[in-house]
Amino acid sequence: MSENEIRDQIVKLTKEYYHEKFGQDKYKPGDRIPFARRVFDENELVNLVDSSLDFWLTAGRYANDFEYEFAQFMSQEHCLLVNSGSSANLVALSTLTSSKLGERRLKKGDEVITVAAGFPTTINPIIQNGLVPVFVDVDIPTYNIKSEDIEKAVSNKTRAIMIAHTLGNPFDLDAVMAVAEKYNLFVVEDCCDAVGSTYRGKMVGTFGHLATVSFYPAHHMTMGEGGAVLTNDDELYRIAVSFRDWGRDCYCAPGSDNTCGRRFTMQHGNLPYGYDHKYVYSHIGYNLKVTDMQAAVGMAQLEKLPYFVEKRKDNFNKLKGKLEKFNHALILPEATENANPSWFGFPITVKEDAGFGRNELTVFLENNKIMTRLIFAGNVTKQPAYLDVDCRIIGDLRNTDIVMNNTFFVGVYPGIDDEQIAYMESVFVSFFEGKKG
Amino acid sequence: MSAAVVESVNEIMPNIREYILRVDKVKRYNPGSFVQLTLDQVSASEIWPDSRTFSIASWDNEKMRFIIKKSGEYTSRIFDEFKPGRLCTIKYPFGEMFDRTTIKERHLFLAGGVGITPFLGLGKFFAMNDLKENVSLLYSVKTMRELIHFDELKEIFGGRMSIHVTREMTHGWPNRRISINDVQKLADHDTNVYICGSKEFNLDFSYLLNQYKYTKVRMDEWE
Numbered sequence: 012m013s014e015n016e017i018r019d020q021i022v023k024l025t026k027e028y029y030h031e032k033f034g035q036d037k038y039k040p041g042d043r044i045p046f047a048r049r050v051f052d053e054n055e056l057v058n059l060v061d062s063s064l065d066f067w068l069t070a071g072r073y074a075n076d077f078e079y080e081f082a083q084f085m086s087q088e089h090c091l092l093v094n095s096g097s098s099a100n101l102v103a104l105s106t107l108t109s110s111k112l113g114e115r116r117l118k119k120g121d122e123v124i125t126v127a128a129g130f131p132t133t134i135n136p137i138i139q140n141g142l143v144p145v146f147v148d149v150d151i152p153t154y155n156i157k158s159e160d161i162e163k164a165v166s167n168k169t170r171a172i173m174i175a176h177t178l179g180n181p182f183d184l185d186a187v188m189a190v191a192e193k194y195n196l197f198v199v200e201d202c203c204d205a206v207g208s209t210y211r212g213k214m215v216g217t218f219g220h221l222a223t224v225s226f227y228p229a230h231h232m233t234m235g236e237g238g239a240v241l242t243n244d245d246e247l248y249r250i251a252v253s254f255r256d257w258g259r260d261c262y263c264a265p266g267s268d269n270t271c272g273r274r275f276t277m278q279h280g281n282l283p284y285g286y287d288h289k290y291v292y293s294h295i296g297y298n299l300k301v302t303d304m305q306a307a308v309g310m311a312q313l314e315k316l317p318y319f320v321e322k323r324k325d326n327f328n329k330l331k332g333k334l335e336k337f338n339h340a341l342i343l344p345e346a347t348e349n350a351n352p353s354w355f356g357f358p359i360t361v362k363e364d365a366g367f368g369r370n371e372l373t374v375f376l377e378n379n380k381i382m383t384r385l386i387f388a389g390n391v392t393k394q395p396a397y398l399d400v401d402c403r404i405i406g407d408l409r410n411t412d413i414v415m416n417n418t419f420f421v422g423v424y425p426g427i428d429d430e431q432i433a434y435m436e437s438v439f440v441s442f443f444e445g446k447k448g
Numbered sequence: 449m450s451a452a453v454v455e456s457v458n459e460i461m462p463n464i465r466e467y468i469l470r471v472d473k474v475k476r477y478n479p480g481s482f483v484q485l486t487l488d489q490v491s492a493s494e495i496w497p498d499s500r501t502f503s504i505a506s507w508d509n510e511k512m513r514f515i516i517k518k519s520g521e522y523t524s525r526i527f528d529e530f531k532p533g534r535l536c537t538i539k540y541p542f543g544e545m546f547d548r549t550t551i552k553e554r555h556l557f558l559a560g561g562v563g564i565t566p567f568l569g570l571g572k573f574f575a576m577n578d579l580k581e582n583v584s585l586l587y588s589v590k591t592m593r594e595l596i597h598f599d600e601l602k603e604i605f606g607g608r609m610s611i612h613v614t615r616e617m618t619h620g621w622p623n624r625r626i627s628i629n630d631v632q633k634l635a636d637h638d639t640n641v642y643i644c645g646s647k648e649f650n651l652d653f654s655y656l657l658n659q660y661k662y663t664k665v666r667m668d669e670w671e
Binding site for chain 1: 449473475476478484491492493494496539542544548
């Protein structure tokens with residue numbers, strides 16, 4: 012057999028294997044309902060095996076295609092694949108510290124406005140870059156930054172705003188961008204939980220200077236581990252590539268040399284003239300690249316992404332319809348005005364006067380096989396790792412504490428169907444009936 | 449990286465040709481940018497083969513225009529092998545020659561021969577933004593036959609263009625090399641000056657401009 016014939020045979024067998032191994036993997040009553048899970052078919056497995064047969068290992072043809080296609084999906088000019096959403100946040104914020112930005116760069120001690128009710132790696136890059144997070148309270152039930160408090164957080168050291176669209180619900184981009192423009196601030200939109208969400212009909216991530224996404228299995232689409240930085244700004248893109256790729260000045264892709272044609276004919280820093288451009292470093296960078304196998308899975312997922320987004324929206328609306336009867340005790344989520352969220356999860360806050368606590372409800376749900384999750388760090392300033400972090404807090408973060416104490420979320424991921432939603436409703440009904448008794 | 453196909457070939461001189469390529473993956477055009485082009489069809493999962501760098505003359509959606517001078521083994525291969533329908537691979541867009549944030553400042557382009565290539569796209573970009581008054585051109589060619597896209601240049605640069613024909617006498621254009629006086633007439637020290645020509649042309653003008661304290665100088669050194 013020729014190489015191509017063997018390859019075709021392997022693909023055929025991979026499809027058969029998929030149907031044997033995963034083909035019957037359907038929800039049955041009594042199964043656990045996860046808050047999130049990978050949804051895939053034979054195409055992901057075929058792409059994964061196909062890329063492994065290239066044995067290119069680092070970013071290759073699938074990564075090249077993915078970056079192009081995903082940028083188009085997100086209405087951005089540039090997409091830079093990295094190995095996680097957290098890495099995407101690290102690269103995005105580090106990009107703003109580049110000396111190539113001159114006076115616009117973020118310097119140690121500068122302040123970045125953010126929220127404490129979120130995932131830690133939206134905040135960590137601020138701290139890791141020697142910057143000071145300024146925490147603003149959130150609104151309930153959008154779980155996003157309180158619009159009226161953003162300007163109060165601005166000081167003469169404020170240089171950027173970096174916040175996530177919480178659980179897929181876009182933050183008030185009108186308010187955030189108005190403050191950013193007024194004070195000439197950079198904006199990083201953490202879209203890790205918000206792929207496919209729109210604001211005033213435009214894709215999230217296109218409002219700020221940089222956007223980030225995650226492709227961890229819990230997210231809107233997956234490549235196992237993976238993430239991306241997106242931008243419409245050519246200069247920020249080039250800097251981001253450098254931070255991802257060890258901080259090097261050269262932008263040759265893996266396996267390429269002398270793309271610029273001046274590899275040995277330039278002067279850099281105090282290095283001798285003609286020092287190999289491949290080993291010239293303009294940033295204190297990292298190695299945060301993906302493998303082509305991750306991107307191969309991503310390419311198959313990307314085809315399903317429009318369906319995933321719609322299914323999440325549909326599941327959210329159905330679940331909200333079922334749970335509205337409990338709004339005497341539960342605060343149900345609301346989309347931000349002008350937003351059309353592609354929900355990551357369905358956040359619920361137990362009212363202070365509900366007569367029961369958040370944990371009582373989540374334990375009941377978990378015991379009945381409905382997975383629950385908190386809104387990540389709750390109030391991150393109270394987490395052990397952050398107790399000694401130099402930060403500024405605006406107001407008393409009252410709602411952030413409510414999120415920490417009373418809020419959780421359940422899933423709306425595309426693998427949830429009407430049967431599972433009906434079951435989820437029945438478990439809530441049982442819980443509240445138990446309360447009556 | 450993108451696959452590309454040769455759409456058309458136009459001979460300007462026996463050793464200078466214009467090639468229009470249609471690219472598979474369309475990206476935003478940055479005037480003054482360049483591509484890395486290989487005659488081979490490769491994917492991003494293969495070692496990048498022998499290739500050369502070329503300035504983009506203009507880029508209209510998926511159609512990219514190049515002006516290539518036959519000057520060595522690789523460009524000879526391009527002349528021999530690039531016929532309509534021929535597939536190749538490019539990496540693009542690269543380059544930081546033009547900074548969009550300076551669009552409202554004054555700019556002078558110094559071109560030698562096929563070094564006019566990036567300035568065709570750049571000039572068009574200024575014209576499209578109704579800022580063609582901000583750009584001037586000094587263009588040196590050996591003979592009038594070497595002059596590329598004269599009508600297009602006239603349309604963009606109008607009276608802010610001077611063509612220096614070094615090896616033949618012509619009506620209206622000086623029969624000598626571009627001098628520092630020519631530069632000084634069109635550019636003060638706040639003007640962005642761009643150089644693109646042969647290695648010798650680039651070296652001569654970067655040295656000269658440095659001597660005359662021009663600091664906003666950028667150079668395009670591709671083929």
